[in-house]
Amino acid sequence: MECKACAGVREYPGDPARTAAVILEVEEDSPAYDAGFEPGCKICAVDGHPLRDVIDWQWYSADDEIGLSYIDLDGESGTVVLEREEGENWGITFDGAVFDGIRTCRNACVFCFMRQLPEESRDTLVLRDDDWRLSFLQGNFVTLTNLSEEDAELIVERQVSPLRVSLHAITPELRKKMIGKHAPHGVKMLERLLEGGIEVHAQIVLVPGINDGDELKKTLAWAYTHPGIENVGIVPLGFTKHQTRFEKSFDEPDDARAVVEAVEPFQRYALEDRGHPWVHLADEFYCNAYPGDVLAHIPPASNYGDFSMFEDGIGIVRSQMMEWDESADAIERLAGALEEYDAHVYYVLGAAQRDCMAAMMDESPLAGRLIPLIVKNEYFGGNVDVTGLLCGCDVAHAIRGVSAHDFVVLPRIMFNADGYTLDDMTVDDIRDTAGLPVTVVSCSVPEFIEQIEELVAG
Structure with missing residues (x-):
């Protein structure tokens, strides 16, 4: 039956x-x-x-x-x-977190990164999900523009919290310009969830000349009056060469510093009022604002709490600095091992790490032995320069000039769970294309220090 x-x-x-x-x-x-x-x-x-x-x-x-x-x-x-x-x-x-199909995005966000990808990108990269369930279960950011009344009631009834919500701007017409015609529904649903006791981590993708300046201050002021918004993360516009709308973000020092200075008063007030800075800037703002002196301007660890916004690029540099300091003894041991075996190890990094991890390596006992290999992202182009978005083709090209007697290590963040880079290359593909052996290591400082020591000792 x-x-x-x-x-x-x-x-x-x-x-x-x-x-x-x-x-x-x-x-x-x-x-x-x-x-x-x-x-x-x-x-x-x-x-x-x-x-x-x-x-x-x-x-x-x-x-x-x-x-x-x-x-x-x-x-x-x-x-x-x-x-x-x-x-x-x-x-x-x-098998999977949702059983009835992922709810996709119905917006037309001007800054959508998925719409800027090469035509040959695999389907999973261009899937534009906007599913509140994945926001709760996996930390994805959603706009709530496709949230139904039924789902809003269910979220409040079950207290499905916290959710991660893309806010971007609060002025109605500007929101429509940035997100599309469904933008008002997103704010309506956000307010309803907040009134129902749902906690929210908000995100703002900052686009120069659109939602920065006075609009950013207005958006932050609105968000601060809603206590359910636990914090706000601000990330800069990312753009590739596969689009024609954008030519700049906050990559120039003056532009990045202007954002840092605009946000600091909110951070000071929140620190005094709530005991934490509340609004956080992605590391890129500090890296771009203070080239050559980034490490002196990164906020203290206390600003980042439990580093819950790590996946959004917020607090990564401070975390690396802490791990580097805590690994001083292991770094000394690795330096001795590299000297003993007369070994040179090239560690692949995106250009965004030039003044961060690369600088720490160059100013340590490992200098000249553990060598940062900065790779420019030609595959995506634009202002894409973080290590996690490096593609196999660019990495293979960059390491062709490395001596066959040296070691090359790749940070695991370059690869997905199935072992593929964003351009669908495996470690073996990179090795075969470059003509040199390569090894994948952890992004955690104490772990990759130990792994590299084991590698050179053979």
């Missing part, structure tokens, strides 16, 4: 009718294992409630006895009751 909760299940993503959650792994000796579930089985509902995402699963499976509607590996459907001890895990890991 067919399970009613499983009827109408769709196999393709993006269809709201697709309600099946595919099991990726089953923990041995767990309730799910004992019930006979295997990887590939589908869960359609919990106690009759269809599953759209992991959030639904966590909400509906909170009790210690649940009824699971399923489709097994033979295509047979049914329902089984699972029981567990208090605090025990059900033992199920799902």
Whole structure:
């Protein structure tokens, strides 16, 4: 007999009718294992409630006895009751966080980076998601312009918090200019969620001549009057050579310093009023504002709290500085090992790290042995210069001039979970193209220091 909760299940993503959650792994000796579930089985509902995402699963499976509607590996459907001890895990890991397809962006943001990518970019790079569930589960920023009334009620009811929200600007007409015709709906939904007790981490992509200057101050003042906005991160416009709209961001010292100086009064006030700076600038602003002297101007560690905005490029340099200082003994040991083996190691970095990590290497006992290899991003062009966006083709070209007797190491941040760079090259591809062996190392200072020592000692 067919399970009613499983009827109408769709196999393709993006269809709201697709309600099946595919099991990726089953923990041995767990309730799910004992019930006979295997990887590939589908869960359609919990106690009759269809599953759209992991959030639904966590909400509906909170009790210690649940009824699971399923489709097994033979295509047979049914329902089984699972029981567990208090605090025990059900033992199920799902294939993905959302089961009914990712909700995509319906905006026309003038600064959209995905629209600036080369035509040959893989599909996952140009997918413009705007899914509030991924904001909660994975830290993605969303505009809320596609948020339905039903979802807003669900978020408040379940207190799904915090969310990461793209704010950008608060003046209505300017928001429409930057984001598109749905911009007002995003603010309406944001205010509704805040009133419902949802905490928000906001982001502003700063575009010169559009939402900087007085508009930035106005936006920050509006955000500060909404206590649910826990903090604001400001990142500069990033643009590639594969577009014609932008020619500059905040790459010049005067432009970057103007932003730093505009934000500092808000930081001082918030520090006194709330005990933390509240608004944070991406590291690029400091790197561009104070070329050659960046390390002296990076805010103290106390400004960054638990470094929760690390993935947004906020606090990375300060974190590296702290790790570098804490690794002084290991650095001395590595310097001795490099000297003993007469070894030279080239560490690949994006141009944004010239005055940061590269400067720390050059001013340390490792100078002349651990050599920063600064790679210009020709693949994307524009002002793209961070290490994490380096592409294999540019790296391979840059290391062709390195001696075959030297070592070349690549930071892991260049590669995705499947081991590919943004231009779909693997470590082996880079090695074959460059004609030299290369090794991937951690981005953590103590870890890559240890890994490099092991590499040269062979």
